[in-house]
Amino acid sequence: MHFVEAKGILSSKNGMNIYRGCSHGCIYCDSRSLCYNMSHAFEDIEVKQNAPQLLEKALRSKRKRCMIGTGSMSDPYMPAEAELKLTRRCLELIEQYQFGAAVLTKSDLILRDAELIASINQQQKAVVQMTMTTFDDELCRIIEPNVCPTGRRAEVLMEMKRLGVPTVVWLSPFLPYINDSEENLRGLLGYCAEAGVKGIVCFGIGLTLRDGNREYFYSALDRHFEGLSQRYRIEFGNAYEIVSPNHSRLMAVFNEFCNKYGIIHDINACFGYLNELPEKYEQLTLF
Template sequence: MHYTNTKSILSSKNRMNIYRGCSHGCIYCDSRSNVYNMNHDFEDIEVKENALLLLKKELIKRHKTMIGTGAMTDPYIPLEKNLKYIRKSLELIYKYGFGFSCITKSDLILRDLDLLKKINEKSKVVVQMTLTTADDELCKILEPNVCTTSKRIEVLKRFQEEDIQTVVWLCPILPYINDTYENIDSILDSCIDAGVSGIVCFEIGLTLREGNRGYFYKKLDQHFPGLKEKYVREFGDSYSLPSPNNDELMSHFLNKTKKHGILNNTWEIFEFMSDFPQKTVQSRLI
């Protein structure tokens, strides 16, 4: 871990990344890619030391909207347990009447359930959870340093109990590893049971670029001997690596989500998550 100062914390689309880098160890992580110009080791997490001060200044100036985080780095990495930058951000978001949306794989988010409930009463919260495999043992290989899929589903159900809306990212699905009907169907059943509002699934497959491709292939050699050579033969240096089962599994995904009233159009889901409600409920400021 190391500290840095930054000039701003919110993007033009009201998204923030207080941390850069991650220790979850997901073997497929796109954020390792060279395109993001991270000039430090990925596991040497950069902490934006002045983030909270900047966030307060920017929230005072901006119109009420949804504040999002987690697109580049999971906000609930283990460092957050002690640093509490995300929790302190939520206090500011609540105080100034904004909404909140985040993407995570971690059950640490439940630590902040009290604040998330307050924000949701005052404006809106959407918790997004990534699910890739229904098999917890496989999950420990693909996403070794974060809670298992079964635990994440418990988290989704906990938010369902509190009337906080949830969205699942069903990606990436790795060709010849978890791209099976049984896996996709089991995850969908869990999403239905947890009452998720939408599921983001671009296609059944993954993407690789310079920077994350080498790490991914190293992990294939470690855990799935011989599979890297199959990937190289079939996909070369392609950015998009669709599963050979893509058409069948996407059809099943679309049909089952439609049947159960779950949003499955990516852009409709993004619109739903960014829509800021006009609520009349007034909450006591922190």
């Protein structure tokens, strides 16, 4: 882990990454891709130690409140956050300046800030997004070894439900011949139904592989799934989009489920919901 003084924190779409790199160890992580030009080892977490100061400056300069997102590239609740509390300090600023928050994570550390997130939601809007890939917790510990398993993430969703905080689940990725089964999908969807999620983001049944993350993924397959990397090389070559042979059948199951439970599942509609901060009007009392 190393610390830097960043020059800015918010992207043009009001997203922020307080950390760069990750220690969760997910075998498929796209953020390892060489195209992101990371100048340090992926597990050597870069900490933007002035993130709260930069965020406060950015929020004070905005003419209109909006949703502030975090977690798109690096999880805001990786283990280092337990001590550093930079994500929490940023959420406190979002609450103070009455902006909205959309937080994407795989970690149950977010429960530390559950009451704060609920407070943001009461003032404006907060959405907790949780990535879920693998219903079988033992398999999950292989695919995503250094973060809490899916069963625990489902408990996070239930706690957010109790607090009245809306949730969105990312069902991604599905790794061909590992977790691209109907049993796995239905198990994950069962968690979504129980938690009453607002939306589900699913880009299809498959994953993406680019230079950098492809090599890491194949080495993980060699360690845990004998012979599978060779099957991938033969079947998919160096393709960017790796589509499961079960894609069509499982997407039909997915769409039927979401329609049954009234869950937003169109990709554009999901992102529209995450980015929308409705205006709140105060009722005027006439004397």
